[in-house]
Amino acid sequence: MLTQNTLEALRQLKLTGMCDALEQQRAQPDTHDLAFEERLALLVDREVLHRESRRLERLLRAARLRMPACIEDIDYRHPRGLERSRMAGLASCDWTRQSLNLCITGPTGSGKTWLACALGNQACRQGLSVRYLRVPRLFEQLRIAHGDGSYARLMNQLMKTDLLILDDWGMQKVTAPQRQDLMEVIEDRHGRGSTLIASQLPTEHWHDYIGSATLADAILDRLLHGAHRLNLKGESLRKAQAQKAESVDPT
Structure with missing residues (x-):
C-alpha cells in the first residue's frame, strides 16, 4: 500500500x-x-x-525536419567532397553555439537537404532549438503574418531559434517585400542564432538573386561573414541510387 x-x-x-x-x-x-x-x-x-x-x-x-537524417549515416563513399574531419567539427555544433552560419551548396541531388536535416537532428540531440523551412514557405508565412497580425510573434520565434535551416535558397525570384522581410529575419538573428542555407545556387550568384544592391550587401555581409561553407560536388545521389536499384532488379 x-x-x-x-x-x-x-x-x-x-x-x-x-x-x-x-x-x-x-x-x-x-x-x-x-x-x-x-x-x-x-x-x-x-x-x-x-x-x-x-x-x-x-x-x-x-524542428519539422524534412528528412529523418542522422550524422552517423553520412555516406562518404560517394565523391561529393565531404571530409570526415570537417563533418565531425560541424557535428559538434560549436558553430551553432557561437551563432555562426553554414552555407551548403551543390547541384540537384547532391544531398544538401539531407545534410541540412542531419545537422538539424544533431543540434536537437544537443538540446538546441531548430526550425526547418523552405525559403518559399518562409516568405509565405511572413506574407500571411503581415495580414493577420502575427508578424511580430513569428519574427520573435525565428529570432529565438538556435538554428534556422533555410532550404531551396535561390529557387525563385525575390520580390521587394520578400527582400525586406528577409533582411529583417537575417538582421534579427545576426549574432543571436545560426542560419543554415541550402542552395543549388553558388554563393557568388546570391547577390544577383537577392536583387537590390544595398539590401543584398547588407544581407550577405551578415550571412557570409565568418560562415562555414560546404560545396558539394559530383553526380546526383538520387540518380546513382536509382541506377544501382535497376542494376540489381531481377526483373
Whole structure:
C-alpha cells in the first residue's frame, strides 16, 4: 500500500521516469538486494533519461525536419567532397553555439537537404532549438503574418531559434517585400542564432538573386561573414541510387 501511494505521488509530481523505474524494481527481485542509495540512483538516472528523451521529442517535433537524417549515416563513399574531419567539427555544433552560419551548396541531388536535416537532428540531440523551412514557405508565412497580425510573434520565434535551416535558397525570384522581410529575419538573428542555407545556387550568384544592391550587401555581409561553407560536388545521389536499384532488379 505504501509503495502504491509513492507511485501515485510520483505521477502527481510528473516524475514519470522514476515512477516507471520503481515499478520495474518491484517486478525484479534482484534489485531488492541493492543498497538504498543504489536503488535511488537508478530511479534518478531513469528520470533524467526520460526527461532528455521527452525534450528531444519536443525539439524534433518543433524542428519539422524534412528528412529523418542522422550524422552517423553520412555516406562518404560517394565523391561529393565531404571530409570526415570537417563533418565531425560541424557535428559538434560549436558553430551553432557561437551563432555562426553554414552555407551548403551543390547541384540537384547532391544531398544538401539531407545534410541540412542531419545537422538539424544533431543540434536537437544537443538540446538546441531548430526550425526547418523552405525559403518559399518562409516568405509565405511572413506574407500571411503581415495580414493577420502575427508578424511580430513569428519574427520573435525565428529570432529565438538556435538554428534556422533555410532550404531551396535561390529557387525563385525575390520580390521587394520578400527582400525586406528577409533582411529583417537575417538582421534579427545576426549574432543571436545560426542560419543554415541550402542552395543549388553558388554563393557568388546570391547577390544577383537577392536583387537590390544595398539590401543584398547588407544581407550577405551578415550571412557570409565568418560562415562555414560546404560545396558539394559530383553526380546526383538520387540518380546513382536509382541506377544501382535497376542494376540489381531481377526483373
